[in-house]
Amino acid sequence: MKNTKISNAGYRVLEILKELTKRPLSPDEMLRYLELSTNYLYRKELVLKYLNTLKLLNIDIDKIDGKYFIKRSIESIDFDKKDLSLMLFIRKYIDTIGHEGFKNNIEESLQIIERCFPKQILDCVRTNTIKPYVPKKSLSVKDENVKKFEKYCNDGLGLELKYKNYQLNNKNNLYKIVPLKVVYKKGKSVLIAYDPKDNDYKEFVLENITDVKQNPQKQIKGSPSSVLFKLKGRLAKSYMLKNGEILLETGDDFIVISNKNEDRELLIRRLLRYYDKCEILYPKICRERIIELINEMEAMYA
Amino acid sequence: MKPEREKRLAPDNNISKTGYRALFVLFKLMELPRTRDEILELFSKDPILKDDISKDTVTITINTLKKAGCLISRPSQRTLNRYVLKSHPFNLQFSLSNIEALQSLRESIVTFQDLYLLIYLNNFYIKAASLAPDEETKNLLIYKHPLAEINYDILNELVIYARIKKPVNICYDSPENKKENFDFIPEYLTFESEKLYVWGYSKKYNEFAYLRVDRIKSVNLITVYSASEKNIEFKKTVETVLYKLKGYSALMYSENKEETVKYEDKNSEYTLTISAEVSNKFNFFQRILSYGTDCLIISPESAKAELKEHLKNIKAGYENEKY
Numbered sequence: 001m002k003n004t005k006i007s008n009a010g011y012r013v014l015e016i017l018k019e020l021t022k023r024p025l026s027p028d029e030m031l032r033y034l035e036l037s038t039n040y041l042y043r044k045e046l047v048l049k050y051l052n053t054l055k056l057l058n059i060d061i062d063k064i065d066g067k068y069f070i071k072r073s074i075e076s077i078d079f080d081k082k083d084l085s086l087m088l089f090i091r092k093y094i095d096t097i098g099h100e101g102f103k104n105n106i107e108e109s110l111q112i113i114e115r116c117f118p119k120q121i122l123d124c125v126r127t128n129t130i131k132p133y134v135p136k137k138s139l140s141v142k143d144e145n146v147k148k149f150e151k152y153c154n155d156g157l158g159l160e161l162k163y164k165n166y167q168l169n170n171k172n173n174l175y176k177i178v179p180l181k182v183v184y185k186k187g188k189s190v191l192i193a194y195d196p197k198d199n200d201y202k203e204f205v206l207e208n209i210t211d212v213k214q215n216p217q218k219q220i221k222g223s224p225s226s227v228l229f230k231l232k233g234r235l236a237k238s239y240m241l242k243n244g245e246i247l248l249e250t251g252d253d254f255i256v257i258s259n260k261n262e263d264r265e266l267l268i269r270r271l272l273r274y275y276d277k278c279e280i281l282y283p284k285i286c287r288e289r290i291i292e293l294i295n296e297m298e299a300m301y302a
Numbered sequence: 303m304k305p306e307r308e309k310r311l312a313p314d315n316n317i318s319k320t321g322y323r324a325l326f327v328l329f330k331l332m333e334l335p336r337t338r339d340e341i342l343e344l345f346s347k348d349p350i351l352k353d354d355i356s357k358d359t360v361t362i363t364i365n366t367l368k369k370a371g372c373l374i375s376r377p378s379q380r381t382l383n384r385y386v387l388k389s390h391p392f393n394l395q396f397s398l399s400n401i402e403a404l405q406s407l408r409e410s411i412v413t414f415q416d417l418y419l420l421i422y423l424n425n426f427y428i429k430a431a432s433l434a435p436d437e438e439t440k441n442l443l444i445y446k447h448p449l450a451e452i453n454y455d456i457l458n459e460l461v462i463y464a465r466i467k468k469p470v471n472i473c474y475d476s477p478e479n480k481k482e483n484f485d486f487i488p489e490y491l492t493f494e495s496e497k498l499y500v501w502g503y504s505k506k507y508n509e510f511a512y513l514r515v516d517r518i519k520s521v522n523l524i525t526v527y528s529a530s531e532k533n534i535e536f537k538k539t540v541e542t543v544l545y546k547l548k549g550y551s552a553l554m555y556s557e558n559k560e561e562t563v564k565y566e567d568k569n570s571e572y573t574l575t576i577s578a579e580v581s582n583k584f585n586f587f588q589r590i591l592s593y594g595t596d597c598l599i600i601s602p603e604s605a606k607a608e609l610k611e612h613l614k615n616i617k618a619g620y621e622n623e624k625y
Binding site: 003004005006007009010011012013014015017018021022045048049050052053054056057059070073074075077078079082083086087090094102105106108109112113115116133135136137139183184185186187188205207208234235236237238240242266268269270272273274275276279287290291293294295296297298300301 | 361366404
């Protein structure tokens with residue numbers, strides 16, 4: 001008969017180790033975790049005994065603010081000096097970023113990665129022998145108002161934005177939108193928002209937002225409608241789908257693509273770069289807009 | 303005074319012996335697959351486990367590890383009667399929001415169009431992918447980037463040959479002509495619209511052309527030339543075009559191999575005046591078209607006329623075609 005017996009104490013030690021790889025834990029939290037996962041009550045001394053066991057096997061455990069955490073992963077990854085230099089660069093880069101949530105998440109990820117570096121590589125930081133990677137051109141970040149917009153995104157309330165519109169001789173356009181997230185493009189912070197009126201996503205460069213008012217009501221983010229476009233000839237054969245695009249139809253010499261995620265005005269401009277090998281099929285408003293844009297461009301040289 | 307190890311192993315040191323045994327076996331299996339007898343032998347050499355040895359102990363310990371989430375294959379002829387540890391849940395792990403942030407970081411780096419930085423970052427992410435909580439997020443870290451389709455060996459060769467401007471024979475998977483071989487002298491690489499291109503002289507088409515790197519299937523250095531080929535020197539035709547940018551396009555503009563910002567005036571409507579040394583008109587007008595009304599060509603008149611011609615053709619497509 002198959003032996004399926006296990007050692008309960010051994011299992012509990014493994015469970016503690018598993019949980020410690022996920023988050024720092026105080027002895028009380030470990031106790032609660034064990035009690036919940038096994039339905040038994042234990043004494044606090046037991047947890048300390050288990051921690052001794054882990055330490056005895058050279059598992060690097062430290063304690064900060066009453067919580068134990070795994071200082072080094074039980075298995076290291078073959079990160080090398082180049083990786084270390086890049087990690088130092090990322091730290092330097094995110095230091096210039098004001099978006100707290102993004103910054104904290106990256107720092108947390110780097111801390112996890114750092115704990116998996118081979119010890120001898122990591123020692124290079126202490127001895128100052130590795131410098132942060134230097135890109136060809138320095139990457140500067142401009143995001144003065146980002147904290148305010150990060151909060152707006154977390155609040156999930158509607159916003160009324162005044163946005164500098166270059167097509168209208170720098171006059172302000174008013175938008176009523178649902179803020180979704182702030183991303184970085186070429187070092188500029190850009191708000192991605194849902195526009196219920198046009199039922200699409202829009203991008204707003206934060207430095208061009210001239211005024212903002214938060215509405216007290218919770219706004220529900222809808223599902224934007226798709227823009228369908230057709231690519232012809234060699235472009236149809238070589239086109240690489242962008243994030244969120246779906247290939248709807250493939251013909252002998254054409255493909256039809258659905259795009260939901262891109263700011264429509266930016267999408268229309270991108271599609272213009274495909275010359276006459278691209279045609280917007282749907283919605284009508286986008287077809288009309290591309291023709292209007294061409295007319296406006298032609299008028300500049302009339 | 304007792305040495306550190308001795309102190310830690312003193313009987314008054316409060317530990318869980320079965321927990322110790324489970325971790326001991328885990329670490330030994332992480333090193334290499336082992337048979338039951340090999341594990342028993344290791345037990346016999348360990349000061350804590352040596353007095354408590356039975357075949358059942360190994361089975362129970364393996365069962366315990368499995369229950370905790372380790373994937374251990376049963377000893378069989380195929381494994382030479384060894385226990386093989388396939389995976390375990392004791393490594394550190396990214397959360398989903400960590401993965402999302404790492405992807406956002408890469409997306410923001412991509413927009414700077416720094417090829418080498420992106421390559422370093424991708425290599426870093428490939429290694430870090432083992433910290434992903436599941437296969438889906440692991441694949442995101444490894445593959446979700448614009449260079450995913452590119453063969454790095456080919457890219458390396460192109461970088462080297464472009465630096466020394468040596469002619470190479472390229473096998474190119476063209477969307478129109480399928481796979482074709484031709485000679486090419488690479489000059490430089492550019493990263494545009496999330497795609498990587500190599501620019502250089504194509505002898506077959508007698509022009510300064512650009513090729514998508516992901517469509518290049520092989521690169522071979524040409525070492526033997528005919529006497530006439532040896533002295534070939536291609537002069538690329540370059541036309542200087544001056545244009546102005548405003549709005550979003552000006553904000554997001556970055557210089558490239560052929561373009562430099564001539565003036566920058568934050569107080570005027572068009573904040574940037576750019577001088578472009580155009581060696582490939584198709585590529586240049588692609589860029590100009592994508593700027594929409596943010597761009598105004600200043601000179602020469604022929605460039606304005608050519609742009610108008612392209613606009614006319616695009617518009618004609620909309621007038622003629624009905625979906």
